[in-house]
Amino acid sequence: MTMTGSVRRSTRGVRQIAMTLPWFDEREVVAAAAVVQSGWVGQGARVAEFEDAVASLVEAPYAVAVSSGTTALHLGMVAHGIGPGDDVVVPSLSFVASANAVRQVGATPVFAEVDPRHHNVTAATVEAALTPATKAVIAVHQYGTPADLEPIRALARDRGLALVEDAACAIGSVHRGRPVGADSDFAAFSFHPCKVLVTGEGGMIATRDATLAERLRRLRQHGLGVSTVDRHHERSPLTEHYLETGFNYRLTDIQAAIGVVQASKLPAMVRRRRELARRYHELLGEVPGLTMAADPEHGETNYQTFWVMLPDDYPVSRDTLLRVLKRHGINARHGIPCAHEEPAFSDLDPVSLPVSEHIARQSLLLPMFHTMTEDDQQRVAEVVCGTGSDPRSFLE
Numbered sequence: 001m002t003m004t005g006s007v008r009r010s011t012r013g014v015r016q017i018a019m020t021l022p023w024f025d026e027r028e029v030v031a032a033a034a035v036v037q038s039g040w041v042g043q044g045a046r047v048a049e050f051e052d053a054v055a056s057l058v059e060a061p062y063a064v065a066v067s068s069g070t071t072a073l074h075l076g077m078v079a080h081g082i083g084p085g086d087d088v089v090v091p092s093l094s095f096v097a098s099a100n101a102v103r104q105v106g107a108t109p110v111f112a113e114v115d116p117r118h119h120n121v122t123a124a125t126v127e128a129a130l131t132p133a134t135k136a137v138i139a140v141h142q143y144g145t146p147a148d149l150e151p152i153r154a155l156a157r158d159r160g161l162a163l164v165e166d167a168a169c170a171i172g173s174v175h176r177g178r179p180v181g182a183d184s185d186f187a188a189f190s191f192h193p194c195k196v197l198v199t200g201e202g203g204m205i206a207t208r209d210a211t212l213a214e215r216l217r218r219l220r221q222h223g224l225g226v227s228t229v230d231r232h233h234e235r236s237p238l239t240e241h242y243l244e245t246g247f248n249y250r251l252t253d254i255q256a257a258i259g260v261v262q263a264s265k266l267p268a269m270v271r272r273r274r275e276l277a278r279r280y281h282e283l284l285g286e287v288p289g290l291t292m293a294a295d296p297e298h299g300e301t302n303y304q305t306f307w308v309m310l311p312d313d314y315p316v317s318r319d320t321l322l323r324v325l326k327r328h329g330i331n332a333r334h335g336i337p338c339a340h341e342e343p344a345f346s347d348l349d350p351v352s353l354p355v356s357e358h359i360a361r362q363s364l365l366l367p368m369f370h371t372m373t374e375d376d377q378q379r380v381a382e383v384v385c386g387t388g389s390d391p392r393s394f395l396e
């Protein structure tokens with residue numbers, strides 16, 4: 001059985017290049033099957049093992065598994081006591097889950113601008129968005145590019161604000177020589193299929209705070225004071241108490257078993273993505289004015305997503321280029337839209353975020369996955385470079 005799956009043939013015979021694909025092989029199949037055969041499929045020993053694996057990968061003292069990156073962010077708001085009347089600074093240029101977490105506790109997102117070089121918030125853009133009601137900041141490591149955290153941490157400390165890192169995309173990224181999540185009060189990772197490390201659905205919170213970790217374990221499990229494993233191993237019946245109102249945000253052992261295998265592959269996955277990125281830089285460097293995902297000064301990206309931004313004088317619109325790519329069997333996507341321009345947030349005070357809005361209009365996401373070949377990349381580059389220099393021959 002092969003599961004590389006990098007190519008598919010469409011009915012028209014054009015070899016399709018996927019936008020993103022998990023890197024699975026027999027090892028994930030065997031691990032998931034073993035859990036099913038064991039009969040214990042809920043949160044148990046495999047989840048604990050996956051937590052240990054991620055804690056050691058990101059060099060964090062504690063890691064708490066949850067059902068998704070979104071539920072991790074929601075717990076970030078709950079655990080910091082954010083609620084109605086509170087403002088939370090969050091970039092508009094992020095997946096909507098970042099701002100939704102704020103809404104889910106009844107607080108108000110206040111959208112911050114991003115830096116045009118790395119598409120992340122900075123201490124200056126966060127500071128510009130502060131209000132007297134600000135209680136927390138969500139700093140997103142967008143597409144795996146680490147945000148410049150040190151100054152943001154200092155700002156949060158000075159103003160007494162909680163700092164939640166949305167590291168959904170950033171497992172394996174590096175911030176000032178340390179893995180993203182290593183020195184965090186709260187970093188939320190995602191294992192959704194479009195991320196680097198994949199469990200289907202799944203999330204993890206890395207923290208250096210033991211008390212917070214214990215509370216998160218309780219909150220993910222209905223507020224229960226005893227873990228399922230402890231309850232199972234106890235000889236006499238335990239009296240269990242629900243210590244606060246919690247949630248069902250558990251990961252399953254089936255997902256975690258896949259996660260343990262994926263965690264062992266993370267260094268190879270990041271290495272491969274960085275090779276592919278280097279090649280994209282060579283191939284696409286000839287398009288004048290085109291900017292691309294790259295390492296920021298303060299760290300290294302895992303290239304979870306390879307974004308490019310078209311110069312304003314690129315001969316066709318971003319959406320036209322996406323259609324041309326599609327016709328050539330290449331599945332690219334437009335960059336994430338700005339949350340402040342989405343109907344879901346139209347009730348908020350209007351803001352103008354010219355950098356974010358420009359990025360949202362001009363950026364696209366190119367295929368990037370472990371089993372992508374050099375030929376695949378060549379084909380992508382031919383369309384992007386060719387349309388840039390001689391659009392008519394590609395638009396025909």
Ligand SMILES: *Cc1c(COP(=O)(O)O)cnc(C)c1O
Pocket residue numbers: 068069070071094095097098140142143166168169189190191192201202203
């Ligand atoms: C993917 C993503 C999320 C949500 O993660 P899920 O596991 O899909 O819930 C949150 N924030 C960002 C920036 C993401 O890219």
